[in-house]
Amino acid sequence: MASLGNYDELAARPWDEIRRIEFLPGCRLDAAVLIIPEEWMAAGTLRRQGTCRIVPARAGVPVDPVHAAVRDESIRRALLALFLPRLMGNGLRETGYSTWKARAGTLLRMAAWQFKHCPLDDGTVFSRFTIANVLTGLYPAMEATPGMKADCQVVLNSLIDAG
Secondary structure (H helix, E strand, O other), X not given: OHHHOXXXXXXXXXXXHHOOOEEEOOEEOOOOOEEOOHHXXXXXXXXXXXXXXXXXXXXXXXXXXXXXXXXXXXXXXXXXHHHOOEEEOXXXXXXXXXXXXHHHHHHHHHHHHHHHHOOOOOOOOHHXXXXXXXXXXXXXXXXXXXXXXXXXXXXXXXXXXXX
């Protein structure tokens, strides 16, 4: 991850540059399926082959190709943001692969809900994640448990922190 340079500047870098980042071995950010090597996942059921894959298209794909490209870029930038180290109360902490995989899954479920229930005309994702929409739409639709709510909050806070 050190090859990414200054993390604060990632959001301003052009997508054509960001999409080429190989943040998993042999897997660029623009791959159709992001595959985490099984041995990098926590021991147990998380190492099953099917659980080591992230499919960004599960967030929803608009029919309009221009809007689909905007949405795809937004989702993939968000996935990268969830992967980056975070400043915590006890210092800078890297995100473990199992944790990132779980947060990525939460992000994709949240974005899929947004795509189905309150899509935007331009393909963007995050401007409809208002407190009201999350509390009265997303949580009830996901039948969110307290743990799921906490997961959603971590994802949203991470994206806010990332800019």
